[in-house]
Every structure is written in structure tokens, then in C-alpha cells.
Amino acid sequence: MKKRGWSDKEVEDFIKVLPQVTDNRNPREIYQNVSLKLKKQRKRTWMIPSFAAAAAVMLALILVSPGLFNSNPEKEIAIEDRENIKSSNGAGSGDAEQEQKKQQADHDKADEVKIALNNEGDADLFEKSATAVYEEELGDHEAVTLWVPEQNANFVIPVSVVVPKEEGKNWLDFLSVAIAGLQKNEPDLLEGFPSDAELALEGNDTLVVNVPAGHTYGNGSTQEKIFLDSLKGSVSSNSEIRKIKFATDGQPGIVLGNTGELKEEAVKKPKNRAYMFVYQNGQETPYMVPSNKEFKKIDDALNAMKSGIENENLLKPSLQPEFRLVKVASEGEVLTIYLAKDAGIHNDLKSLYSYEAVLLTAKEFGYKAVKLENPPIEKLGPFNLETENKVPDGPNKKNIEN
Numbered sequence: 001m002k003k004r005g006w007s008d009k010e011v012e013d014f015i016k017v018l019p020q021v022t023d024n025r026n027p028r029e030i031y032q033n034v035s036l037k038l039k040k041q042r043k044r045t046w047m048i049p050s051f052a053a054a055a056a057v058m059l060a061l062i063l064v065s066p067g068l069f070n071s072n073p074e075k076e077i078a079i080e081d082r083e084n085i086k087s088s089n090g091a092g093s094g095d096a097e098q099e100q101k102k103q104q105a106d107h108d109k110a111d112e113v114k115i116a117l118n119n120e121g122d123a124d125l126f127e128k129s130a131t132a133v134y135e136e137e138l139g140d141h142e143a144v145t146l147w148v149p150e151q152n153a154n155f156v157i158p159v160s161v162v163v164p165k166e167e168g169k170n171w172l173d174f175l176s177v178a179i180a181g182l183q184k185n186e187p188d189l190l191e192g193f194p195s196d197a198e199l200a201l202e203g204n205d206t207l208v209v210n211v212p213a214g215h216t217y218g219n220g221s222t223q224e225k226i227f228l229d230s231l232k233g234s235v236s237s238n239s240e241i242r243k244i245k246f247a248t249d250g251q252p253g254i255v256l257g258n259t260g261e262l263k264e265e266a267v268k269k270p271k272n273r274a275y276m277f278v279y280q281n282g283q284e285t286p287y288m289v290p291s292n293k294e295f296k297k298i299d300d301a302l303n304a305m306k307s308g309i310e311n312e313n314l315l316k317p318s319l320q321p322e323f324r325l326v327k328v329a330s331e332g333e334v335l336t337i338y339l340a341k342d343a344g345i346h347n348d349l350k351s352l353y354s355y356e357a358v359l360l361t362a363k364e365f366g367y368k369a370v371k372l373e374n375p376p377i378e379k380l381g382p383f384n385l386e387t388e389n390k391v392p393d394g395p396n397k398k399n400i401e402n
Contacts, residue, residue, distance in 0.1 A: 129349070129381035131285060132356055132392035133160045140165050143393040144178035147233030149192040149226045150287075151280050154314055156229045157287045158237065159189065160394030171239045172199060172207075181400035189398075192226045205242045207235055207267075213249040218256035227256075228265065236269045237394075243267060270294065274301035275360040275395070276308075276315035277353070286353060288360055288395040289315060298335065298365045299328055305357060318357035320350060333368040334388055345376050345385075352381040356392070363391035 133143040142165050147156040161178040179195050194217060198210040209231060211217060217227040235241045245264045246254040253263045272294045277286035291309050295301040305319040322344025329336045337358070345351045362370045368391060375385035383389050 129352055130356065131288065131353065131396060132360065133162060133394045133397045134392050135390055138162065138393065142174050144171075144174050145234070145237040145394040146175070146178055146182065146193070147230050147237070148182075148189045149230065150278060153192055153222055153226055155289075156226060156233055157278060157289050157396065158233065158394070159287075159396045159398045161398050161400055170201075172201060175199070175234065175238055178400075182398065185400040186398060192223065193230050194227055202245065205240065206245055207239075207241045207243070208245045208247060209254075210247040210250060211254055215248070215254075218254070218259075221258050224256045224258055232265070232267050235267050241267055271364055271366075272296070272298075272301065273361070273364050274304045274309065275318060275357040275364070276305065276312070277318045277357070278315060284349075286316070286318075288318070288353075288357055290360070290364065291315060298361065301361050301364070302328070302337075302358070305361065319354050320344065323351070323354055330367075331371075333366070334371055335362045335365070335367040335369070336371045336373060338373045339375060341374065343374070343376055345380065347377055347380055349381075352383075355380055355383065359389065359391045360395055367391060 141162045143160050144163055145158050145160045147158050149155075150157050159182075161181055163174050163177040163181065166173070176199070179190070179193075182189055183195060194209070194211065196212060196215075200208045200210070202208050216223060218224055231244060235244065243264055243266055245252075246262055248254050253261045255261050270290070273290035274293070274295060275288045275290050278289045279286050291304070291312055293304075293309055293312065295304065302319065302325060306317055306321060306323070308317050309315060324340035324343045326338040326340050328338070339345070345355075359370055369388040370391065371388040372385050378384065378386055
């Protein structure tokens with residue numbers, strides 16, 4: 001067959017019959033990738049087939065023609081036309097083909113979670129993606145939140161355990177079941193937690209904590225702080241108790257290294273805190289942990305969730321910079337958050353974790369639900385962003401066998 005060049009009319013007709021391309025990348029990124037490939041091709045000593053020129057024209061038109069892209073922000077899965085790229089590289093471009101396969105594999109790995117999050121047929125979707133405990137999943141169960149030491153015993157973190165409700169049982173009974181469940185399933189979480197203490201109620205507002213003789217809770221300032229913070233956090237999260245009385249082997253009082261003898265401690269119910277991220281043991285899923293600092297306005301808490309909190313460096317920002325907020329408004333018990341038009345919320349785990357941190361922070365300020373205005377996507381994991389979503393019952397769900 002006689003070889004000939006392509007006329008402008010043939011190139012135009014060829015482009016018209018090409019399939020639509022869906023690509024969520026920034027046009028600047030596409031341009032840089034194409035430019036890099038063209039530079040590599042110029043270094044080759046062999047002739048590029050004429051068809052490659054047509055493909056290059058096609059790619060250039062894609063860069064300047066936004067209408068060729070039909071993006072689907074809900075799925076957020078970049079689809080590349082492998083056949084066109086393969087043709088444009090020519091028959092002898094084995095290296096480029098291998099590079100394309102590697103890039104596609106990287107894209108596939110990054111998108112696996114996004115695909116899973118959008119798979120409505122996955123019966124376990126809710127448990128797999130959400131980190132907190134929500135009312136919809138409780139049924140005839142109760143969420144109990146325990147405050148346990150983090151891996152380096154710098155502070156305590158909340159974990160929530162779902163236990164069965166039983167007739168005639170109170171919050172202290174549920175707390176005991178949750179402790180027993182963690183001892184069986186995740187005993188490492190309870191290192192430093194006073195799980196060997198005997199707990200009993202005295203009236204409606206006092207808890208008596210009786211520790212065994214020879215306890216180590218007073219050996220050093222760290223153990224003392226973890227002991228007190230674990231107790232006060234676990235009590236305030238599950239009850240209306242306002243005072244803890246201490247006893248050692250049945251005798252009033254407990255001796256702690258820094259404090260000395262302590263007979264009772266007031267329990268304050270903290271509020272208006274910002275939920276931040278804490279990563280443990282190299283895990284990719286962060287723990288949601290509230291700040292020590294309490295904020296006057298939720299606007300300030302949300303800003304701190306982006307920038308971090310002074311003197312609380314172990315708590316990492318929980319809101320991505322792309323999570324752009326315009327304003328917040330209160331409508332009864334619903335917090336409405338107005339998002340910027342370019343808010344970078346995607347159906348991925350990073351955005352999901354950030355959204356859960358927002359829900360938990362809203363709960364700190366007394367809200368029952370959160371509504372996003374102008375959400376860029378409809379679904380985020382198990383959440384429908386076009387409606388209001390209830391705040392969680394407890395953070396950092398731990399599944400146990402009762």
C-alpha cells in the first residue's frame with residue numbers, strides 16, 4: 001500500500017469518531033504528561049509513524065476542549081484510552097508501553113477504595129468505611145465509650161464498643177461488659193487502664209473506685225495521669241456522674257506519686273472540642289481524638305482542625321486544606337456547613353475521615369446532625385451528602401465478641 005500523509009480533513013474526521021474520554025486530572029497535568037512524552041519521542045532515532053501525528057493532534061485538542069470530558073465526580077475513577085496511547089507510541093515503543101501499564105496499575109490501586117466505597121451492593125459497606133458508631137446500626141445494643149492509653153501513654157483516646165442491652169442493667173453494667181470484651185479481643189488497648197479496679201455506684205452522682213493493694217497507678221506522673229484521665233473520660237462519656245471516690249483494698253483513699261493521697265476527684269463533662277487525628281502503630285486509619293482545648297465557636301474549632309492546635313502537636317489536622325468552608329449556620333439542632341464551589345471533597349477515605357471528624361466535632365457543640373450545602377459529590381462512603389446526617393454515638397468503633 002502506498003504511504004501518504006494525512007490531510008486536515010482526514011484528521012478532523014478521525015477525531016470525530018473517537019470515543020469520549022473521561023479524565024479527572026487537571027488539564028495542566030495532562031499537558032505536562034503529553035509534553036514529556038513528546039520530548040522523549042524527539043530523542044528517538046527511528047521515524048514515528050504518521051498516525052502518531054494524528055494522535056498528538058487529538059491530544060492537543062483534548063487539552064483545549066473541556067467539552068470532551070464528561071467527568072463523574074461520584075465515582076472519581078480516571079479512565080484512559082489505552083488503545084489510542086498504544087497506537088500513538090508506534091510498534092517499536094515497548095518502553096513507553098511498559099510505562100503506561102505501570103501508571104495504569106498505580107491508578108487502579110488508588111481507585112480500589114473509591115470503587116469499594118461506591119459499591120452499593122456491598123452489604124458490609126457501612127462497617128468497612130465508617131470508623132464511628134452510629135444510631136442506625138445499634139438496634140437493641142448500646143455504644144459504650146472507653147478512654148484508653150495511646151501506644152506511648154502520652155494521653156488517652158476514646159474507643160467505642162457495642163454491647164447488648166439487657167433489662168434492668170445500667171451504664172456501669174454496660175461499661176463492665178465493654179471492658180471484658182476488650183480484655184478478650186484487644187488486651188493491648190487496656191495497658192495502663194484500671195481494668196482491675198472494682199467499680200460501684202454511690203447514689204446517683206458518685207462512683208466509687210476501689211483499686212487492689214500494691215497497684216502501680218501511682219508509679220510516676222505518666223501512670224498517674226493515664227489512670228485519672230481514663231477514669232474521668234470513661235465516666236463522663238457514659239453517665240452523669242460528677243464525682244469519683246477512691247479506695248485501696250476497701251480503705252478510703254489512694255496514694256499517687258505526684259498527688260499524694262487522693263480521696264475523691266470531681267468529674268467534668270468537657271465540651272466544644274475539635275476532633276483531630278492520631279495515628280497508631282503505622283495504621284492508615286486514624287483514631288478520632290478530641291482536643292484538650294475547648295472553643296467558644298464551632299467556626300474556630302473547624303479552623304483548628306485544618307491548621308492544628310498549639311501545644312497539642314501529637315494531634316494531627318483532621319480537615320484537608322481542600323475541605324474549603326464558606327460559613328456555618330445553626331438551624332435548631334442541625335449544623336449547616338456551606339462549602340466553597342471548589343471544595344475538594346472526594347469519595348475516598350481521606351474525605352470520609354474528615355467528614356466523620358466534622359460530625360464528631362458538631363456533637364461536641366450539642367448538634368444532632370450536620371447538613372452540607374453545595375457538596376461536590378452526592379455520596380461519601382455510607383453518607384448521602386445531599387441530606388443531613390446524624391452525629392455518631394461514639395468514636396473509633398471496636399468490634400468485640402461478647
